[in-house]
Amino acid sequence: MTDLRIEGLTKAYGPDHGGSTTPGTPRSSTGTTVLDGLSLDVPSGSLAAVLGPSGCGKTTLLRVIAGFLRADAGTVTVGGRTLTAPGTHVPPERRQIGIVPQEGALFPHLSAARNVAFGVTDRAARQRRAEEMLELVGLAGYGGRMPHELSGGQQQRVALARALAPAPALVLLDEPFNALDSALRAGVRADVRAALHATGATAVLVTHDQQEALSVADLVAVIHEGRVAQCGTPHDVYSRPASPWVAGFVGDAVLLPGTASNGTATTALGTIELRAPAEVPGNGTVILRPEQLRLTEPTGTTPSGTVTDVRYYGHDAVITLSVEGLERPVDVRVDGHLRLRPGDRTGLHPTGRATFHAGPPRH
Numbered sequence: 001m002t003d004l005r006i007e008g009l010t011k012a013y014g015p016d017h018g019g020s021t022t023p024g025t026p027r028s029s030t031g032t033t034v035l036d037g038l039s040l041d042v043p044s045g046s047l048a049a050v051l052g053p054s055g056c057g058k059t060t061l062l063r064v065i066a067g068f069l070r071a072d073a074g075t076v077t078v079g080g081r082t083l084t085a086p087g088t089h090v091p092p093e094r095r096q097i098g099i100v101p102q103e104g105a106l107f108p109h110l111s112a113a114r115n116v117a118f119g120v121t122d123r124a125a126r127q128r129r130a131e132e133m134l135e136l137v138g139l140a141g142y143g144g145r146m147p148h149e150l151s152g153g154q155q156q157r158v159a160l161a162r163a164l165a166p167a168p169a170l171v172l173l174d175e176p177f178n179a180l181d182s183a184l185r186a187g188v189r190a191d192v193r194a195a196l197h198a199t200g201a202t203a204v205l206v207t208h209d210q211q212e213a214l215s216v217a218d219l220v221a222v223i224h225e226g227r228v229a230q231c232g233t234p235h236d237v238y239s240r241p242a243s244p245w246v247a248g249f250v251g252d253a254v255l256l257p258g259t260a261s262n263g264t265a266t267t268a269l270g271t272i273e274l275r276a277p278a279e280v281p282g283n284g285t286v287i288l289r290p291e292q293l294r295l296t297e298p299t300g301t302t303p304s305g306t307v308t309d310v311r312y313y314g315h316d317a318v319i320t321l322s323v324e325g326l327e328r329p330v331d332v333r334v335d336g337h338l339r340l341r342p343g344d345r346t347g348l349h350p351t352g353r354a355t356f357h358a359g360p361p362r363h
Ligand SMILES: Nc1ncnc2c1ncn2[C@@H]1O[C@H](COP(=O)(O)OP(=O)(O)OP(=O)(O)O)[C@@H](O)[C@H]1O
Pocket: 013, 014, 018, 019, 020, 021, 034, 052, 053, 054, 055, 056, 057, 058, 059, 060, 061, 208
Protein backbone atom coordinates (compact mmCIF):
# COMPACT_ATOMS: atom_id res chain seq x y z
CA MET A 1 0.00 0.00 0.00
CA THR A 2 1.53 3.33 -0.98
CA ASP A 3 -1.36 5.70 -0.51
CA LEU A 4 -0.51 9.40 -0.28
CA ARG A 5 -2.03 11.34 2.61
CA ILE A 6 -1.65 15.09 2.90
CA GLU A 7 -3.13 16.89 5.86
CA GLY A 8 -3.31 20.59 6.67
CA LEU A 9 -0.37 21.51 4.44
CA THR A 10 0.58 25.17 4.65
CA LYS A 11 3.31 26.95 2.73
CA ALA A 12 4.01 30.66 2.43
CA TYR A 13 6.75 32.32 0.40
CA GLY A 14 8.67 35.19 1.93
CA PRO A 15 11.88 35.97 3.75
CA ASP A 16 10.99 33.72 6.67
CA HIS A 17 9.58 30.86 4.61
CA GLY A 18 12.40 29.80 2.30
CA GLY A 19 10.86 31.74 -0.58
CA SER A 20 12.21 34.08 -3.18
CA THR A 21 15.45 35.87 -2.57
CA THR A 22 15.32 37.69 -5.90
CA PRO A 23 16.85 41.17 -5.56
CA GLY A 24 14.09 43.78 -5.63
CA THR A 25 11.36 41.37 -4.47
CA PRO A 26 9.28 43.14 -1.81
CA ARG A 27 10.09 41.79 1.63
CA SER A 28 7.19 41.03 3.89
CA SER A 29 7.15 39.76 7.43
CA THR A 30 4.21 37.43 6.81
CA GLY A 31 4.94 36.20 3.26
CA THR A 32 2.39 35.08 0.69
CA THR A 33 0.40 32.03 1.72
CA VAL A 34 0.16 29.69 -1.26
CA LEU A 35 -0.98 26.45 0.42
CA ASP A 36 -3.44 27.14 3.19
CA GLY A 37 -4.19 23.98 5.14
CA LEU A 38 -4.47 21.77 2.08
CA SER A 39 -5.58 18.15 2.60
CA LEU A 40 -5.70 15.38 0.00
CA ASP A 41 -5.83 11.57 0.02
CA VAL A 42 -4.71 9.57 -3.00
CA PRO A 43 -5.46 5.84 -2.65
CA SER A 44 -2.74 3.35 -3.47
CA GLY A 45 -2.42 2.67 -7.20
CA SER A 46 -4.48 5.65 -8.36
CA LEU A 47 -3.56 8.51 -10.59
CA ALA A 48 -4.72 11.82 -9.16
CA ALA A 49 -4.70 15.01 -11.21
CA VAL A 50 -4.11 18.20 -9.26
CA LEU A 51 -5.90 20.81 -11.30
CA GLY A 52 -5.94 24.55 -10.78
CA PRO A 53 -5.38 27.89 -12.45
CA SER A 54 -1.90 29.25 -13.07
CA GLY A 55 -0.26 30.43 -9.86
CA CYS A 56 -2.62 28.52 -7.51
CA GLY A 57 0.26 26.55 -5.97
CA LYS A 58 0.36 23.26 -7.90
CA THR A 59 4.13 23.25 -8.36
CA THR A 60 4.60 24.36 -4.77
CA LEU A 61 2.51 21.39 -3.62
CA LEU A 62 4.57 19.01 -5.75
CA ARG A 63 7.83 20.46 -4.44
CA VAL A 64 6.69 20.06 -0.83
CA ILE A 65 5.66 16.43 -1.47
CA ALA A 66 9.01 15.77 -3.17
CA GLY A 67 10.85 17.37 -0.24
CA PHE A 68 12.48 20.19 -2.25
CA LEU A 69 10.56 22.71 -0.13
CA ARG A 70 9.84 22.62 3.58
CA ALA A 71 6.23 23.03 4.65
CA ASP A 72 5.31 25.60 7.31
CA ALA A 73 2.73 23.20 8.76
CA GLY A 74 0.97 19.96 7.94
CA THR A 75 1.93 16.40 7.19
CA VAL A 76 2.73 14.25 4.16
CA THR A 77 2.78 10.47 4.48
CA VAL A 78 3.29 7.85 1.76
CA GLY A 79 2.31 4.26 2.52
CA GLY A 80 2.13 5.17 6.21
CA ARG A 81 5.68 6.58 6.22
CA THR A 82 5.86 10.19 7.43
CA LEU A 83 7.91 12.32 5.06
CA THR A 84 6.88 15.79 6.25
CA ALA A 85 5.53 16.70 9.67
CA PRO A 86 6.32 19.21 12.40
CA GLY A 87 9.97 18.44 13.24
CA THR A 88 10.32 15.91 10.40
CA HIS A 89 11.69 16.54 6.92
CA VAL A 90 12.91 13.47 5.05
CA PRO A 91 15.36 14.70 2.36
CA PRO A 92 14.23 14.28 -1.28
CA GLU A 93 16.70 11.50 -2.10
CA ARG A 94 15.33 9.32 0.71
CA ARG A 95 11.63 9.79 -0.10
CA GLN A 96 11.44 7.08 -2.83
CA ILE A 97 9.58 9.45 -5.08
CA GLY A 98 9.97 9.40 -8.87
CA ILE A 99 9.60 12.70 -10.69
CA VAL A 100 8.67 13.43 -14.30
CA PRO A 101 9.41 17.10 -14.95
CA GLN A 102 7.80 19.41 -17.52
CA GLU A 103 10.36 18.72 -20.21
CA GLY A 104 12.07 15.33 -19.95
CA ALA A 105 15.25 16.81 -18.47
CA LEU A 106 17.12 13.67 -19.52
CA PHE A 107 20.87 13.54 -19.00
CA PRO A 108 22.01 14.61 -22.49
CA HIS A 109 25.25 12.61 -22.42
CA LEU A 110 23.59 9.28 -21.48
CA SER A 111 21.67 6.93 -23.78
CA ALA A 112 17.95 6.35 -23.16
CA ALA A 113 18.72 3.03 -21.43
CA ARG A 114 21.37 4.57 -19.18
CA ASN A 115 19.03 7.43 -18.32
CA VAL A 116 16.40 4.90 -17.27
CA ALA A 117 18.90 2.76 -15.35
CA PHE A 118 20.32 5.79 -13.51
CA GLY A 119 18.39 5.46 -10.25
CA VAL A 120 18.37 1.64 -10.08
CA THR A 121 20.73 0.75 -7.26
CA ASP A 122 20.87 -3.00 -7.90
CA ARG A 123 23.70 -3.05 -10.49
CA ALA A 124 22.98 -6.60 -11.66
CA ALA A 125 19.35 -5.75 -12.41
CA ARG A 126 19.96 -2.37 -14.06
CA GLN A 127 20.05 -3.31 -17.71
CA ARG A 128 17.11 -5.68 -17.52
CA ARG A 129 15.06 -3.13 -15.58
CA ALA A 130 15.85 -0.40 -18.13
CA GLU A 131 14.75 -2.70 -20.96
CA GLU A 132 11.54 -3.62 -19.12
CA MET A 133 10.67 0.01 -18.43
CA LEU A 134 11.41 1.11 -21.99
CA GLU A 135 9.17 -1.66 -23.24
CA LEU A 136 6.44 -0.58 -20.81
CA VAL A 137 6.42 2.94 -22.23
CA GLY A 138 6.40 1.65 -25.81
CA LEU A 139 10.09 2.27 -26.57
CA ALA A 140 11.51 -1.24 -26.78
CA GLY A 141 14.60 -1.07 -28.98
CA TYR A 142 15.26 2.63 -28.35
CA GLY A 143 17.67 2.07 -25.43
CA GLY A 144 20.76 2.94 -27.48
CA ARG A 145 19.43 6.30 -28.69
CA MET A 146 20.77 9.52 -27.23
CA PRO A 147 18.16 12.05 -25.97
CA HIS A 148 18.73 14.37 -28.96
CA GLU A 149 17.84 11.47 -31.26
CA LEU A 150 14.37 11.17 -29.67
CA SER A 151 11.20 13.19 -30.34
CA GLY A 152 9.65 15.28 -27.55
CA GLY A 153 7.02 12.61 -26.89
CA GLN A 154 9.65 9.87 -26.81
CA GLN A 155 11.76 11.92 -24.37
CA GLN A 156 8.78 12.25 -22.03
CA ARG A 157 8.23 8.49 -22.17
CA VAL A 158 11.89 7.90 -21.31
CA ALA A 159 11.50 10.36 -18.42
CA LEU A 160 8.55 8.33 -17.15
CA ALA A 161 10.48 5.07 -17.56
CA ARG A 162 13.34 6.65 -15.57
CA ALA A 163 10.96 7.73 -12.80
CA LEU A 164 9.37 4.26 -12.61
CA ALA A 165 12.58 2.18 -12.85
CA PRO A 166 13.54 2.24 -9.13
CA ALA A 167 9.93 1.14 -8.25
CA PRO A 168 9.19 4.34 -6.30
CA ALA A 169 6.49 4.58 -3.65
CA LEU A 170 5.00 7.56 -5.48
CA VAL A 171 5.38 9.22 -8.89
CA LEU A 172 4.96 12.97 -9.36
CA LEU A 173 4.36 14.37 -12.83
CA ASP A 174 4.69 18.14 -13.26
CA GLU A 175 2.71 19.22 -16.34
CA PRO A 176 4.56 16.51 -18.31
CA PHE A 177 2.74 17.08 -21.61
CA ASN A 178 3.14 20.85 -21.81
CA ALA A 179 5.89 20.87 -24.38
CA LEU A 180 4.10 18.45 -26.72
CA ASP A 181 1.89 19.60 -29.56
CA SER A 182 -1.77 18.72 -29.27
CA ALA A 183 -1.68 15.94 -31.89
CA LEU A 184 1.02 14.10 -29.93
CA ARG A 185 -0.37 14.85 -26.49
CA ALA A 186 -3.39 12.52 -26.51
CA GLY A 187 -1.25 9.52 -27.49
CA VAL A 188 1.50 10.18 -24.95
CA ARG A 189 -1.10 10.83 -22.21
CA ALA A 190 -2.79 7.50 -22.89
CA ASP A 191 0.57 5.67 -22.88
CA VAL A 192 1.65 7.33 -19.63
CA ARG A 193 -1.64 6.43 -17.99
CA ALA A 194 -1.38 2.82 -19.18
CA ALA A 195 2.24 2.53 -17.96
CA LEU A 196 1.35 3.94 -14.54
CA HIS A 197 -1.58 1.57 -14.18
CA ALA A 198 0.50 -1.39 -15.36
CA THR A 199 3.03 -0.82 -12.56
CA GLY A 200 0.31 -0.13 -9.97
CA ALA A 201 2.11 3.13 -9.07
CA THR A 202 0.39 5.81 -7.03
CA ALA A 203 0.82 9.03 -8.97
CA VAL A 204 0.05 12.72 -8.82
CA LEU A 205 -0.15 14.66 -12.07
CA VAL A 206 -0.15 18.44 -11.94
CA THR A 207 -1.97 20.20 -14.74
CA HIS A 208 -3.88 23.37 -15.53
CA ASP A 209 -5.63 21.62 -18.42
CA GLN A 210 -9.09 20.44 -17.41
CA GLN A 211 -9.52 18.15 -20.43
CA GLU A 212 -6.26 16.45 -19.51
CA ALA A 213 -7.31 16.02 -15.87
CA LEU A 214 -10.74 14.65 -16.77
CA SER A 215 -9.50 12.27 -19.45
CA VAL A 216 -6.41 10.85 -17.72
CA ALA A 217 -6.98 10.75 -13.98
CA ASP A 218 -8.81 8.38 -11.64
CA LEU A 219 -9.28 11.29 -9.22
CA VAL A 220 -9.32 15.02 -9.84
CA ALA A 221 -8.39 17.44 -7.04
CA VAL A 222 -9.30 21.02 -7.88
CA ILE A 223 -7.18 23.60 -6.05
CA HIS A 224 -8.60 27.02 -5.20
CA GLU A 225 -7.27 29.56 -2.74
CA GLY A 226 -4.65 27.23 -1.30
CA ARG A 227 -6.99 24.33 -0.60
CA VAL A 228 -8.67 21.43 -2.37
CA ALA A 229 -12.01 22.88 -3.44
CA GLN A 230 -13.20 19.44 -4.58
CA CYS A 231 -11.72 15.98 -4.98
CA GLY A 232 -13.60 13.22 -6.74
CA THR A 233 -13.79 11.07 -9.84
CA PRO A 234 -13.74 13.03 -13.10
CA HIS A 235 -17.46 12.29 -13.49
CA ASP A 236 -18.31 13.52 -9.99
CA VAL A 237 -16.35 16.73 -10.34
CA TYR A 238 -17.94 17.46 -13.71
CA SER A 239 -21.50 16.47 -12.89
CA ARG A 240 -21.65 17.56 -9.24
CA PRO A 241 -19.34 20.56 -8.94
CA ALA A 242 -18.84 21.60 -5.32
CA SER A 243 -19.23 25.29 -6.11
CA PRO A 244 -19.99 27.62 -9.02
CA TRP A 245 -16.25 28.38 -9.15
CA VAL A 246 -15.38 24.69 -9.62
CA ALA A 247 -18.14 24.39 -12.23
CA GLY A 248 -16.72 27.30 -14.20
CA PHE A 249 -13.13 26.09 -13.93
CA VAL A 250 -13.75 22.44 -14.78
CA GLY A 251 -15.54 22.64 -18.11
CA ASP A 252 -18.08 25.16 -19.34
CA ALA A 253 -20.94 25.98 -17.02
CA VAL A 254 -24.36 27.58 -17.32
CA LEU A 255 -24.96 29.45 -14.07
CA LEU A 256 -28.58 30.53 -13.58
CA PRO A 257 -30.07 32.50 -10.71
CA GLY A 258 -32.78 30.27 -9.22
CA THR A 259 -34.98 29.58 -6.23
CA ALA A 260 -34.82 26.07 -4.80
CA SER A 261 -37.44 24.23 -2.83
CA ASN A 262 -37.35 20.50 -2.25
CA GLY A 263 -35.91 18.77 -5.29
CA THR A 264 -36.47 21.49 -7.90
CA ALA A 265 -35.41 25.04 -8.69
CA THR A 266 -37.35 27.74 -10.49
CA THR A 267 -35.30 29.67 -13.06
CA ALA A 268 -35.82 31.91 -16.09
CA LEU A 269 -35.56 28.71 -18.16
CA GLY A 270 -38.36 27.03 -16.23
CA THR A 271 -38.40 24.52 -13.39
CA ILE A 272 -35.31 22.32 -13.26
CA GLU A 273 -34.94 19.10 -11.29
CA LEU A 274 -32.00 19.02 -8.86
CA ARG A 275 -29.56 16.14 -8.36
CA ALA A 276 -30.04 16.45 -4.62
CA PRO A 277 -32.53 18.54 -2.63
CA ALA A 278 -31.04 21.96 -1.81
CA GLU A 279 -29.32 22.00 1.58
CA VAL A 280 -30.37 25.62 1.98
CA PRO A 281 -33.65 26.23 0.10
CA GLY A 282 -34.21 29.73 -1.27
CA ASN A 283 -32.26 31.88 -3.70
CA GLY A 284 -29.01 30.67 -5.18
CA THR A 285 -27.24 29.46 -8.31
CA VAL A 286 -28.38 26.59 -10.49
CA ILE A 287 -25.53 24.91 -12.38
CA LEU A 288 -26.03 23.12 -15.68
CA ARG A 289 -23.64 22.11 -18.45
CA PRO A 290 -24.07 23.56 -21.96
CA GLU A 291 -24.95 20.10 -23.33
CA GLN A 292 -27.95 20.01 -20.97
CA LEU A 293 -29.73 22.76 -22.90
CA ARG A 294 -31.73 21.84 -26.01
CA LEU A 295 -32.69 24.23 -28.77
CA THR A 296 -36.31 24.18 -29.96
CA GLU A 297 -38.52 26.14 -32.35
CA PRO A 298 -39.37 29.46 -30.68
CA THR A 299 -43.05 29.22 -29.69
CA GLY A 300 -43.61 32.47 -27.89
CA THR A 301 -44.66 30.68 -24.71
CA THR A 302 -41.45 28.75 -23.84
CA PRO A 303 -38.08 30.35 -22.94
CA SER A 304 -36.29 31.78 -25.94
CA GLY A 305 -33.20 33.74 -26.82
CA THR A 306 -31.23 35.41 -29.58
CA VAL A 307 -28.00 33.94 -30.92
CA THR A 308 -25.06 36.28 -30.23
CA ASP A 309 -22.14 34.00 -31.11
CA VAL A 310 -21.42 30.59 -32.70
CA ARG A 311 -18.15 28.72 -32.07
CA TYR A 312 -17.56 25.66 -34.23
CA TYR A 313 -15.30 22.86 -32.93
CA GLY A 314 -15.84 20.17 -35.56
CA HIS A 315 -17.36 17.45 -33.37
CA ASP A 316 -19.72 20.03 -31.85
CA ALA A 317 -20.41 23.74 -31.62
CA VAL A 318 -21.25 26.16 -28.83
CA ILE A 319 -23.99 28.70 -29.40
CA THR A 320 -24.17 31.73 -27.12
CA LEU A 321 -27.65 33.10 -26.53
CA SER A 322 -28.94 36.23 -24.95
CA VAL A 323 -32.07 35.15 -23.03
CA GLU A 324 -34.88 37.36 -21.78
CA GLY A 325 -34.89 37.47 -17.99
CA LEU A 326 -31.19 36.54 -17.67
CA GLU A 327 -28.39 39.03 -17.11
CA ARG A 328 -25.66 36.71 -18.39
CA PRO A 329 -25.57 35.06 -21.80
CA VAL A 330 -26.07 31.28 -21.88
CA ASP A 331 -23.96 28.72 -23.78
CA VAL A 332 -25.60 25.74 -25.48
CA ARG A 333 -23.57 22.84 -26.89
CA VAL A 334 -25.04 21.41 -30.07
CA ASP A 335 -23.84 18.95 -32.67
CA GLY A 336 -21.70 20.51 -35.34
CA HIS A 337 -24.32 20.46 -38.15
CA LEU A 338 -26.77 22.95 -36.74
CA ARG A 339 -27.02 26.09 -38.86
CA LEU A 340 -27.70 29.09 -36.70
CA ARG A 341 -26.29 32.57 -37.12
CA PRO A 342 -25.96 35.57 -34.82
CA GLY A 343 -29.32 37.34 -34.71
CA ASP A 344 -31.42 34.13 -35.15
CA ARG A 345 -34.13 33.47 -32.56
CA THR A 346 -34.45 30.07 -30.91
CA GLY A 347 -36.39 28.44 -28.12
CA LEU A 348 -34.51 26.45 -25.47
CA HIS A 349 -35.25 24.11 -22.65
CA PRO A 350 -33.11 22.47 -19.97
CA THR A 351 -32.79 18.69 -19.71
CA GLY A 352 -31.47 16.43 -16.98
CA ARG A 353 -30.73 17.46 -13.46
CA ALA A 354 -28.82 20.41 -12.06
CA THR A 355 -26.69 21.21 -9.03
CA PHE A 356 -27.81 24.01 -6.71
CA HIS A 357 -25.70 26.26 -4.50
CA ALA A 358 -26.99 28.89 -2.14
CA GLY A 359 -25.42 32.25 -2.91
CA PRO A 360 -24.41 34.22 -5.99
CA PRO A 361 -22.73 32.65 -9.08
CA ARG A 362 -19.07 33.46 -8.34
CA HIS A 363 -19.08 32.58 -4.68
N1 LIG B 1 10.32 30.99 -4.76
C1 LIG B 1 9.22 31.77 -4.70
N2 LIG B 1 9.21 32.93 -4.00
C2 LIG B 1 8.09 33.69 -3.92
N3 LIG B 1 6.92 33.38 -4.49
C3 LIG B 1 6.86 32.24 -5.21
C4 LIG B 1 8.00 31.37 -5.36
N4 LIG B 1 7.63 30.32 -6.13
C5 LIG B 1 6.33 30.52 -6.44
N5 LIG B 1 5.86 31.67 -5.90
C6 LIG B 1 4.50 32.20 -6.00
O1 LIG B 1 3.62 31.25 -5.43
C7 LIG B 1 2.42 31.13 -6.18
C8 LIG B 1 2.22 29.69 -6.61
O2 LIG B 1 3.23 29.32 -7.53
P1 LIG B 1 3.27 27.87 -8.17
O3 LIG B 1 4.44 27.83 -9.11
O4 LIG B 1 3.22 26.84 -7.11
O5 LIG B 1 1.90 27.87 -8.97
P2 LIG B 1 1.35 26.89 -10.12
O6 LIG B 1 -0.06 26.61 -9.77
O7 LIG B 1 2.27 25.74 -10.30
O8 LIG B 1 1.42 27.84 -11.39
P3 LIG B 1 1.62 27.47 -12.96
O9 LIG B 1 0.44 26.66 -13.38
O10 LIG B 1 1.63 28.84 -13.59
O11 LIG B 1 2.95 26.75 -13.08
C9 LIG B 1 2.55 32.11 -7.34
O12 LIG B 1 1.84 33.28 -6.99
C10 LIG B 1 4.03 32.37 -7.42
O13 LIG B 1 4.28 33.67 -7.88
